[in-house]
Amino acid sequence: MLLVYTHKISPRLKYVFRHICTRVLGVKVGFTNKIEEFIAHDSLKMSYTKQQLSNEFFIKSHDILFEQGLSDVDINIHDWGNSKCFFYNGEKSTIPFDIFSAAFYLLSRYEEYLPHVKDEFGRFTAKESLAYKHGFLQQPVVDIWAYKFKEALQQQFPDFKFPKKTYSIKPIIDVPSAYNYKLKGIMRSFGGATKDFFKLRFRSLYNRFGVILGLKHDPYDTFKYIINKQKQTPFKFLFFFLIGDYSTYDKGINPNKKKFISLIKHIADYSRVGLKASYFAIDNASILKKEKIRMEAIINKPLTASRQSFSRLNLPDSYRYLIELEIKEDYTMGYVNHIGFRAGSCTPFLFYDLDYEIQTPLKIHPYHLMDFALLKKKSLLDKKKVLNEIINQIKQVNGEFVPVFHNYTFVNGNRWKGFKELFNLILNSANED
Incomplete structure (x- = not known):
């Protein structure tokens, strides 16, 4: 000691x-x-x-x-x-x-x-x-x-033996909407199709009807791929599903849809599942409580982890709401558009309430990279370079790397081209010296 x-x-x-x-x-x-x-x-x-x-x-x-x-x-x-x-x-x-x-x-x-x-x-x-x-x-x-x-x-003190710590990874899969076209309901599907037509997005219109008619695979449905990746690594992924009510900012799937509930239950068999709190839950404890109860009813166990929609944090209130609801972990501490260490650390830490001058039981797992930040780099080579740089920084101090990817990141579209390879690079980083 x-x-x-x-x-x-x-x-x-x-x-x-x-x-x-x-x-x-x-x-x-x-x-x-x-x-x-x-x-x-x-x-x-x-x-x-x-x-x-x-x-x-x-x-x-x-x-x-x-x-x-x-x-x-x-x-x-x-x-x-x-x-x-x-x-x-x-x-x-x-x-x-x-x-x-x-x-x-x-x-x-x-x-x-x-x-x-x-x-x-x-x-x-x-x-x-x-x-x-x-x-x-x-x-x-x-x-x-x-x-x-x-x-x-x-x-x-040359005779004292310090314990050894090892580098680890905790991949976050953020799911604001499990599907792009499926389970959206008649009105939303009609509105989406109308918008596609008037904006001349005919490929999207074609894909939309293909998915709705069961002829095509929904592009956001990448969960089979992600679960297969989970099976190949000892590090548990953590999925955050948005199950809040539809709003200007949150346009996920209706949480009462049976197929959506089945998807969350299926994911929970292989990985940890947390709550992606809706945009307005950050300022309203009653909304957050309702979403917590809703998620616990789906996963059939106490909710332990949450993450705020749009990575919004309003300190100290946001964290006080989580503590009040006995949520033990938060994964919001990071920057959407910048790679790095918002709290200066890659080791999880407890939230200290500066107003009350107390250490709280809420454990903060800061994230260090969101997929959107990598979009700033034009070439795949540049993306790999910055990714390797952040990994090496964390490895030097045997820290915990927390990257945030979305389910749609693994779509084979132009914008996200090469991101499967980047995700593999992260998973493989734990096996390298």
């Missing part, structure tokens, strides 16, 4: 030390403000306070972990090896930065509580983030800092 001496054992301090030491590095951590207890400890130990006691492993503390609420935090970004960091400590500290305060700032999403410009869907955008502005969005800096901390500890 790593024992940390500090002048004040605050909720923020315990939260971030447990993430870096226990979740990232696999080492248990304890805390004390008694010098005698600290001196008597005969294993890993460090002081985290304003002034070094003697010649122990020491990191000078920033004030942020001992504050409550929000304040104007002065942040200056510095280079640190191949990465970047902030909250510089100077030479008296064993490592030159207070990585715990910096990690807390990123993990708590402190910057998302501060005034910022939202996009048309009310989302915090990558371009508003500290990581994007200073060029470290595509690095899991919290995990990189943790490994630099580990390296410094090993130099001072």
Whole structure:
């Protein structure tokens, strides 16, 4: 166990030390403000306070972990090896930065509580983030800092054996609409056909009637292919189905359709199934509760995971609703149009509520890439290049790679050409050194 001496054992301090030491590095951590207890400890130990006691492993503390609420935090970004960091400590500290305060700032999403410009869907955008502005969005800096901390500890405690962690993948299959043409009902099918006709989309019109008449396969129905891929890998896929009511933003399949219910049950036999919460559920706990109950009735077990439609997050309310409904995991933390690490980490972490100053039981699994972000790269070669770069970043810190693909990503259309190959690249990355 790593024992940390500090002048004040605050909720923020315990939260971030447990993430870096226990979740990232696999080492248990304890805390004390008694010098005698600290001196008597005969294993890993460090002081985290304003002034070094003697010649122990020491990191000078920033004030942020001992504050409550929000304040104007002065942040200056510095280079640190191949990465970047902030909250510089100077030479008296064993490592030159207070990585715990910096990690807390990123993990708590402190910057998302501060005034910022939202996009048309009310989302915090990558371009508003500290990581994007200073060029470290595509690095899991919290995990990189943790490994630099580990390296410094090993130099001072060479006999201590750190546990080993391995790279893993958790593919997300997002299903806003299980079918493009099937099970849409008479009115929606008629409206879609009319729109196709007036916009001269005759191929779509031909395909629509072919599917409705049972002569063609619905292009969005790629589930057999995905399940076959699931059978070939030890890592469980996680499907998120939209079962909310029809609206301007959510145009999925009617959740009362028996064939749709059968599809979800079939998928649940092979993979995990979570709820893709509808657009308006983010602002309305009663809508979210209704959708949760609906999904639990289909999968016949408690719902444990959710993901917000359009990757919308309204902190802290969005996460409080999930906690209130006893949903244990969220997969919304990421950027739709940018590859990278929104919270600076590729290790799942617990949500810290800055208003109440408590660590909550909700586990956040940040996603690092959505298929839409890869569309920005024109050639398949360029797509593979950026994909390999993000995979290598995560592998270097033995993290968890969470990519988001949609069921329609595997359609053999021009827009998504080559995406099956990219998905295979991700699945195979776990078997490579």
